[in-house]
Amino acid sequence: MEWEGPPKQGLYDPQNEHEACGVGFIVAIDGKRSHKIVRDAETLAKRMEHRGACACDNDTGDGAGVLTAIPHQLYCAQLRDSHQIDLPPFGQYATGIFFLDKLHHQEIERKFKELADSLGLTVICWRTVPTNNSSIGQVARNSEPYMRQVFVTGDIADENQLARQIFVLRKRASHELVVPGARFYICSLSLRTVVYKGLLTSNQLWEYFKDLNNPAFTTYLALVHTRFSTNTFPSWERAHPLRVLAHNGEINTLRGNVNLMKAREGVMKSELFGKDLKKLYPVVEPNLSDSGSADCVLEFLLHCGNRTLPEAVMTMVPEAWHNDPTMPKERRDYYQWASCAMEPWDGPALVSFTDGRYIGAILDRNGLRPSRFYVTSENILVMASEVGVYDIDPEKIILKSRLKPGRMLLVDTEGKKIIQDVELKMEIARSRPHSQWLQEQITMEDIHKSVSLQNGSVPNGLNGAISGLGDKRLGLFGYTIESINMLLLPMIQNKKEALGSMGNDAPLACLSRFEPLPYEYFKQLFAQVTNPPIDPFREKIVMSLLCPIGPTANILQPSPSFVHRLFLPQPILSIPDLEALKQTNYRGWKTKVIDCTFDIADGAHGLEASLSRVSGEAHGAAVQGYQLVVLTDRAAGPTRVPVSSLLALGAVHHHLIETRQRMKVGLIVETAEAREVHHMCVLLGYGADAICPYLAFELAFALRNDNLIDPNLTDADIYLAYQKAMETGLAKVMAKMGISMLQSYKSAQIFEAVGLSEEVIEKCFRGTQSRIGGVTFEILSQETFDRHALTYGDCRDMLVLRNPGNYHWRAGGEKHINDPMSIANLQEAALNNSKSAYDRYRESALESVRACTLRGQLELVKLDEPIPLADIEPASEIVKRFATGAMSFGSISLEAHSTLAVAMNRVGGKSNTGEGGESADRYLNQDPEFNQRSAIKQVASGRFGVTASYLAHADDLQIKMAQGAKPGEGGELPGYKVTEEIAKTRCSVPGVGLISPPPHHDIYSIEDLAELIYDLKCANPRARVSVKLVSEVGVGVVASGVAKGKAEHIVISGHDGGTGASSWTGIKSAGLPWELGVAETHQVLVLNDLRSRVVVQADGQIRTGFDVMVAALLGADEFGFSTAPLIALGCTMMRKCHLNTCPVGIATQDPVLRKKFAGKPEHVINYLFMLAEEVRTHMSEVGVRTFQELVGRTDLLRVRERNDNPKARLLNLALILKNALHMRPGVNIVGGSKAQDFQLEKRLDNQLIQQCSGILEGADTHVDIAMKITNEDRAFTSTLSYHIAMKFGDAGLPDGTTVDISLTGSAGQSFCAFLSKGITVTLEGDANDYVGKGLSGGKVIIYPPKNSTFESHVNVIVGNVCLYGATSGRAYFRGIASERFCVRNSGCVAVAEGAGDHACEYMTAGTVLILGLVGRNFAAGMSGGIAYVYDIDGSFSSKCNPEMVEQLPLEKQDDLDEVQKLLEEFVEYTGSIMAKNLLETWPEPAKMFVKVFPYEYQRALKSMAVKQAAPRAESNGKLEENGVVDIEEAVRNVEMDKKNLEKILDKTRGFIKYPRETSMYRPAEKRLRDWGEIYNFGGVRRGLRVQAARCMECGVPFCQSGHGCPLGNIIPKWNDLVYRADWRQALAQLLQTNNFPEFTGRVCPAPCEGACVLGISEPPVTIKNIECAIIDHAFESGWIQPEIPDNRNGMSVAVVGSGPAGLACAHQLNKAGYTVTVFERNDRAGGLLQYGIPSMKLSKEVVARRIRLLAAEGVAFKCSVDVGKDISAADLANEYNALVLCMGATWPRDLPLKGRQLGGIHFAMEFLEGWQKKQAGPVPGHASKEPPALSAKDKNVLIIGGGDTGCDCIATSLRQGAKSITTFEILPEPKKDRGQDNPWPQWPRVFRVDYGHEEVKVKFGNDPRKFSTLTKEFLDDGEGNVCGVSAVEVEWTRGPGGRWEMSEVEGSARVYPCELVLLAMGFLGPERYVASQLDLILDARSNIETSKENIYQTPMENIFAVGDCRRGQSLVVWAISEGRQAARAVDVYLSGKSCLPGPGGVLYTH
Secondary structure (H helix, E strand, C coil), rough: CCCCCCCCCCCCHHCCCCCEEEEEEECCCCCCCEEEHHHHHHHHHCCHHHHHCCCCCCECCCCCCEECCCCHHHHHHHHHHHHHHCCCCCCCCCEEEEEEEECCCCHHHHHHHHHHHCCCEEEEEEEEEECCCCCCHHHHHHHCCCEEEEEEEEEEEEEHHHHHHHHHHHHHHHHHHCCCCCEEEEEEEECCEEEEEEECCHHHHHHHHHHHHHHCECCCEEEEEEEECCCCCCCCCCCCCCCCCEEEECCHHHHHHHHHHHHCCCCCCCCHHHHHHHHHHHCCCCCCCCCHHHHHHHHHHHHHCCCCHHHHHHHHHHCCCCCCCCCCCHHHHHHHHHCCCCCCCCCCCHHHHHHHEEEEEEEEECCCCCCCEECCCCEEEEEEEEEECCCHHHHEEEEEEEECCEEEEECCCCCCCEEEEHHHHHHCCCCCHHHHHHCCCCCHHHHHHHHHHHHCCCCCCCCCCCHHHHHHHHHHHCCCCCHHHHHHHHHHCCCCEEEEEECCCCCCCCCCCCCCHHHHEEEECCCCCCCCCCCCCCCHHHHCCCCCECCCCCCCCCCHHCCCEEEEECCECCCHHHHHHCCHHHHHHHHHHCCCCCEEEHHHCCCHHHHHCCCCHHHHHHEEEECCCEEEECCCCEEEEEECCHHHHHHHHHHHCCCCHHHHHHEEEEEECEEEEEHHHHHHHCCEEEEECHHHHHHHHHHHHHCCCCCCCCHHHHHHEEEEEEEHHHHHHHCCCCEHHHHHCCCCCEEECCCHHHHHHHCCCCCCEEEEEECCHHHHHHHHHHHHHHEEEEEEEECCCCCEEEECCCCCCCCCCHHHHHHHHHHHHHCCCCCHHHHHHHHHHHHHHHHHCHHHHHHEEECCCCCCCCHCCCCHHHHEEEEEEEECCCCHHHHHHHHHHHHHHCCCEEEEEEHHCCCHHCCCCHHHHHHHCCCCCECCCCCCCCCCHHHHHHCCCECCCCCCCCCCEEEEHHHHHHHHHHEEEEEEECCCCEEEECCCCCCHHHHHHHHHHHHHHHHHHEEEEEEECCCCHHHHHHHHHHHHCCEEEEEEEECCCCCCCCCCHHHHEECHHHHHHHHHHHHHHCCCCCCCCCCEECCCCCCHHHHHHHHHHCCHHHHEECHHHHHHCCCCCCCCHHHHHHHHCCCCCCHHHHHCCCCCCCHHHHHHHHHHHHHHHHHHCCCCHHHHCCCHHHEEEEEEECCCCCCHEEEECCCCCCHHHHHHHCCCCCCCCCCCCCCCCHHHHHHHHHHCCHHHCCCEEEEEEEEEEEECCCCHHHHHHHHHHHHEEEEEEECCEEEEEEEEECCCCCCCCCCCCCEEEEEEEEECCCCCCEEEEEEECCCCCCCCCHHHHEEEEEEECCCCCCCCCEEEECCCCCCCCCCCCCCEEECCEEEEECCCCCEEEEEECCCCCCCCCCCCCEEEEEECCCEECCCCCHHHHCCCEEEEEECHHHHHHHHHHHHHHHHHHHHHHHHHHHHCCCCHHHHHHHEEEHHHHHHHHHHHHHHHHHCCCCCCCCCCCCCCCCCCCCCHHHHHHHCCCCCCCCCCCHHHHHHCCCCCCCCHHHHCCCCCCCCCCHHHHHHHHHHHCCCCCCCHHHHEEEEECCCCHHHHHHHHHHHHHCCCHHHHHHHHHHHHHHHHHCCCCCCCCCCHHHHHHCCCCCCHHHHHHHHHHHHHHHCCCCCCCCCCCCCEEEEECCCCCHHHHHHHHHHHHCCEEEECCCCCCCHHHHHCCCCCCHHHHHHHHHHHHHHHHCCCCCCCCEEECEEEHHHHHHHHEEECCCCCEECCCCCCCCCCCCCCCCEEHHHHHHHHHHHCCCCCCCCCCCCCCCCCCCCCEEECCCHHHHHHHHHHHHHHCCCEEECCCCCCCCECCCCCCCCCCCCCCCCCCCCCHHHEEEEEHHCCEEEEEEEEEEEEEECEEEEEEEEEEEEEEEEEEHHHHECCCCCCCCEEEEEEEEEEECCCCCCCHHHHCCCEECCCCCCCCCCCCCCCCCCCCCCEEECCHHHHHHHHHHHHHHHHHHHHHHHHHCCCCCCCCHHHHHHCCC
16 A cells, blocks of 8 residues: 555565654643643754654655644634534543545544444544645655544543543554555544654644644643654654654564563453453554554553553663662662563663653663753753753753653653652652562572472482583584584683684585584674664673563562562573472472473474474463473483474474463573573573573583593582673673663564574564575474484494584585685785686685575576677776775784785775774875775774874775674774784773774764764765665665665675674674675665665675675675785684784784784785676676676576585575565666765855865964854864864864854754864853764863853753763863763863763773762773762762772872862863862862772883883783773783793794794614614604694694695694693594504605694694604503494495505494405505505504504405406405405606616615515515515615605615615705795695705715706616616706796716616506406596596496595505595495595584
């Protein structure tokens, strides 16, 4: 219908709409009527016009209205004229306006009359409301209702009873008369008040309703409201005022409040209404806004709840009573009693309410809305969001005040008085014996006592032994090593959640192949724009986790039964608590325990049936009178499969709500599954009353018993630590949504589901948005079964808890966008501008994107024939759309920050300052080629260094509303990171920590954001104003509100953005992919016709041209890159930013590490241009020539076909792909093509600038200006300051140049914002919010009008958040400053006569003097500067937050002088009486002053004093920590560490502190004399822990990547365990990936060390030695014993070859239950290990030991059997179920030169093998058939070829007694360091000295190697033996095409004498006879060819080829890896599935 807004379509959903408003009322306190009140209300409304908003036609308002007393005389006269009717007296009839339509109105009026009659009421008459629509907007006119006004009376004498019947009539009419297609809405129906409202601006309202202009319209009260809606199709119906209230704000807990109100219907009873009460249900009518819902409940409580209006309001919006020491006990008791009946409707709100007698207002508990009021001598009270809205002579004002947080203002027009908050609430508190009733509450103590009396002892609830990390249940419930180490242990050790950094790049749960828990599908919602998040640490005074649980009483009958509930201080129960609750019968309570598991035989379909069973049992318990229901999964085990606690809880909770039984029981979850903060949040959000995470506790006890955590911790300590960590985490999550009470957060469902199907949502999470469909119950159940199979199935190769790498990348585990391959390819591409490396990068990145993201499920729709690239927009234009992300200088180093800026300026893109400010020397006077200025200057809630000059020198000013990695949270820069340059940039003190609050202070609603946008536009009219949002459900609606607030640019960040530090909960669980956010934003902006006004930017893990294409096609114009440019500059995704230990000098302030930064602007430029070229290629493929044409073209995207992820195939991406232009055709969608109209031409500043032109031009040095100002003149002086900054820079006006401005009136918001030095503004009057915001050196003086009669020190003179972020300057306010005075003061001097709550919060510098009372929470988070407070009544101490500041007496002479000087100035400027009185007896009054001095600031001042006294080297440490620090508090005290190095090893900074151990071998002179192993085992062992401490545990461990260890060895993990001396666990981690570490630890060349991140700038971590030590220690300790499989599966496998590949394959298959036989052609098993590697490198006893072990485990070895010769390979293939060929690459490469036939020329292997056999001797009982071994004794030996084999030949010859040894290598000598063509992490091609080379040098004095040497001919000694070779030097040069070419050096030929030549030039592949016997094909490299899908299977399907015979000559580690994976392939082939681990030792089921 035309009066309804657009329906739900695409990603737009009307239920996501928000609103904010300007609100005010005028009331005659004595109840006298007049028409003047209507006219004054009109003025008030019009003066708040700027707080409302207009639609896209600019003349339709979002809604305005007025509620007045019924104008009785007017209606009497009108009805007498028109209807000849006399109305009954005022108070005996009701009236109200209905919105109807002409077609149906008669039918509805008839039905309404019938309903009235049935209720004993009479409809007197109807009239059509006289209106004039000539001036209203087109949008409004299209949906204008037909307005009819009804008059109703009844024959009921009692006014209250009549009012109640009228309410019933209204309520039932709203339920019963609604007909589809007919318009029906009742604005109000009341005996006392009437509402006029509509889709109007506040100007149009008064012309539209003709009644309002009639002089006969008299009233004694008028409540007006202007609405700012986030969309442009707000409705007539949604305008305010509502029936009882007008609301400015947001109810964050709405869904829970509405659900619980519905549930309450099951327990509500009323004596007044009896059975008819049900006819009033539902209490909350459907499809209402949050205000509408609150209005319904308030009206219901008023008429049915036996409460007065003020009490009903206090019940719904209580003040913060939990933590307020100043609150009287009776009042606190009242609130606690009331909270048992109803949870708070929580959120920032100014609620005005009236029932016609009372009119009042209440402010939310945190004071997050402005509310000012005047009382006049004419007995009028005016309340409004601003001052200056009501004209009155100053001398008539007797009080100017404000509403304080949580306080109520009330006027009783019958009692003719203002009732003060204290008196009013005391009266209500004493109206019933609440304190007495409260004695009846139940506590856990009562429960425990009752149980111990029953049983004589308290149970501890632990059943059975706990087995620590080996506990089977851990795997069943999805625990991983990471979740235990990174989340659980820190909670118990530090009592807080662990930190991470660099964002989340793992797959969404709906794409993950590793069975994520259902919790992972939920993303937390958070506040942005429409309401603010809270700081849960600095403002914890308003936070509370206290909850009553259990049955709820009847809210309509106030009684002591309200408190018959169990009070829990927080929701996490210990195991004994839960056991006591299960057993209690205290006060007749009983508990029903419901089993949430099902029989494994039920299969995957058993889940849904179980959920229905559990819901039914819970319902039965509620009906049978149980008080508590416990949902438990304790029965889970080998035969019972657990139902996810979350699914069970959600199903039960919603079932009980629907059946109205939910209020009868408390729901407790006993769960093994939940353990993380996010898990608890989701459980609480979906209805849990309390949670016992028993497995987390039991695991912690076990870890304590195993000494993995402090063994001195008691059970109680562990419970307490975990509970404390959870409290902190929960508070943080609630706060990010702006919710302060857990009681309101519970059941509020503040989540969006990503990837859950409708069936799951409908049954378990009703009302939650899940916009892309997704997994069904069947898949969720199957994933549980998979985990069950991995846990209880026959997996024998699971030595450690599975760890797929959810947080840190892990070989073989979960995919990550930033995987090692992509990082390496990108760095190579950027460094060398290499197209081929970029192509590889593009390929690997696309693979990751497909595995992890929604965009990866899409593909481009390509043309058959691409259009020519020449026709496409050039790359140089495309890169201008690119910007780097907001990374602050502070989170990254100055070098990295400025390099990004230079790069972006060169390409014409934009770099971003981040929130850390930018030093003026970076944006003034820059060299164009090295311009370090960031074009985008960010303005975040930290306001670091935001000065007039900073703002003036920007192209974009970006308001940071949220950060992708941690939306809704602030951050912190710890003191040790605040260097001198950072402190200077941020206007703070070096060494003093800086807190960045959540976006909170001047952006706490949409109209405040609109104000900040306006302020910034005034402070730099040239700049584009941008707003940064984070993707969440409804972000499109928010974005359209932001566009209406006049933003010109909107950034939509994805949830996966990076961060310097955040808790893992924030990184992992909040925010959504940008694909959803960008698509929704584009669709909703188009739907609103606002798309042309804003440019949209996408941001978050954008990596490739494909990502840019998808973002553009979904609607983005510009693109933000953060992580990728950092990677291009050298970032390796260490994820250690929060530790200040970035090894590449990017995310660190450590001077040592910053020197390692090697990035250059060219690297970023190379990357961006290659990416732009990729975009051009895609554009040509889709047929688009200019980039603008791409925007919004969703038709060029489609869902990817051939998607191999079954979960991905269930997603429905149709809503994302909906074309916005189909939703509203014909709209202009060119972003930024239509300018926003700021009406800057109307600014008062224009006159100022004109009058100051002489100053700006330098002609004048002084000017005096006098003006009048009104509240509509906002951001006064900001534009003048802009001109000064542009002309004079950061310093403001030159000394001696001044501007003096004198004003009278009430100033608008942001008065003197960013005021420059040299300007003094004096205002006689008062001002609104944000005075002096960002003050930049100017002086502001405000005092009351001289003819005022009131005392200034008890009256409010300025609004909220004054001097926010002021950096310098002075301010003198004669009067009280409202809430949040001097927040983040960074250097100004301020004096006021009083201040509200949260004054001096986050202050970092400056001086504040307050001569009067302050509010609560003074100095929270204050780390610098000094405050002096006149403590008049001695109450200051209880109001000051003591965590970061010390309160000192005012005694020091410096302080006394400072305060005296300020008092004198204050008297001089403002005439303050108070200051004058103090000065008269000064310094006597000083003893009443308190000096507030931050601890950190004291410490910094001391250290600065010490530094000045004696300069010393800068340390990187920080001293003792004071106060609660919630973030980035992870680095140990470095100074102490230096002293205690012997005692503690520092793992965090070990890589900087400890050198690499280099002496791996025994001394060369000793070892060359024997055949013993060359390793220095003893020496190495001694330093191992120090070496292990050098390992940084990288976020992306390259050591186990494709460049590193082929086995995917979990190197960081075992290094950490060795560092902790936990050798047993280290062994388990090692054996999880490597069968034979004793081999690899000795002979592997360690590619892992070559790929180590540390190796970029210093020697890498020692890995091989540690590996070897772990396994050797295990053998020595007897830990390695044969493990014989329990059962055999009856199948047999033959393995040919017993080298490393064959042994590994046999070992794995044996574990899986196969009978394995290994065939070896030599006389001993071991292959290459036995005879190919000399014994000094690998002792043959080590090999034999392993062979014996394998034989003991059941592997059969058949030696001296040459398959293919002694026995037919084809017969083996027939005899065994599978045949695995592991024959190695044994065919050596020859050198067919002249003389090759001569004696004495041998293959290296012939030489080595012969000698090994000689040393080993014959196998006992077997005669030796071997020819005699070759010997080098007394010979000149020449070895041709290098590598390991060559080195082994050198060492063997040496020990045999060679006369001389020479080696030829054809390649040139490698450089000492990596070349440009050999970037890290490739294997370093550098000059190495191995053991053999060193030995030759010791013995003969020279290195044996001759590089660049080519053999030409073997020379004959005349007897058929070699006597020398002729060789020549060669030179290598690059030829055409970049290939290396070799040429001989003339005149370099020479002869080398030699009697023994060994050819060590590698191998060509396997010997051919086996392959030919089996008809196997060989590939081009002579290796056995296998299938492309199954890389180990040959075309003969039961024959597999593995190792070197398949992939060519390689390393031992590769061979073992191949053997392991081939075993898995054989297992899958023979058994259909496999429980053997995949790559990286990870078990998986897909």
